Amino acid sequence: MAKSGAISAGGTYESPLRFWLGFNLACTGINYSDINPITLSNGYPASQKQSKLGGAFTLNLKGGYVFVFGDKRKKAISLNVNAQNMLGNRGVLGAYSPFGMEDSELRYAYIYGRTVYLMLRFLF
Numbered sequence: 590m591a592k593s594g595a596i597s598a599g600g601t602y603e604s605p606l607r608f609w610l611g612f613n614l615a616c617t618g619i620n621y622s623d624i625n626p627i628t629l630s631n632g633y634p635a636s637q638k639q640s641k642l643g644g645a646f647t648l649n650l651k652g653g654y655v656f657v658f659g660d661k662r663k664k665a666i667s668l669n670v671n672a673q674n675m676l677g678n679r680g681v682l683g684a685y686s687p688f689g690m691e692d693s694e695l696r697y698a699y700i701y702g703r704t705v706y707l708m709l710r711f712l713f
Contacts, residue, residue, distance in 0.1 A: 593618045599649075607657065613649040620644070622684035622695050640684055645700055648675045665712040673704040 599613030622640040653669035683698040 593620065601651075607655040609651075609653055611651045613651075614647070615649070616644065616646045617682075618644050620683060623686065640695060642681050642684060645678060645680060645682060646676065647673070647678060647700070649673050650675055667708075667710040667712060669706075669708040669710070671706040671708075673706075674700060674702060677702050 595615070595617040597613060597615040599611060601609055601611035603609045620642040622642065650672045651670065653667060656666045656668070658664055658666075678700055679702050680700050681697050682700050684695045685698075686694075687696055
């Protein structure tokens with residue numbers, strides 16, 4: 590019997606020197622596609638089939654630093670970096686039947702590999 594479910598764990602270190610580092614591990618078990626309730630109630634037997642989807646594992650990293658400057662009124666610039674899915678895993682994350690449509694074709698959501706975000710914030 591296949592196990593289904595998800596778990597996520599992570600941690601963050603915040604330094605008194607105005608920087609932080611963190612990580613997150615996320616793992617999902619065997620998943621199944623969602624069923625469209627409209628097609629079930631209208632008697633479309635082909636739409637009652639669920640697709641079995643594999644599990645997924647991701648490692649996400651984050652970090653940042655705050656640059657503080659100014660004399661009387663402190664100003665700051667915050668630089669944040671988030672790196673999602675550092676292991677570069679690809680595949681199908683989920684699937685669903687569109688709501689309100691009578692066809693039984695599934696729409697899929699994918700894991701695209703590594704994604705990096707760079708954020709710059711001004712605090713005045």
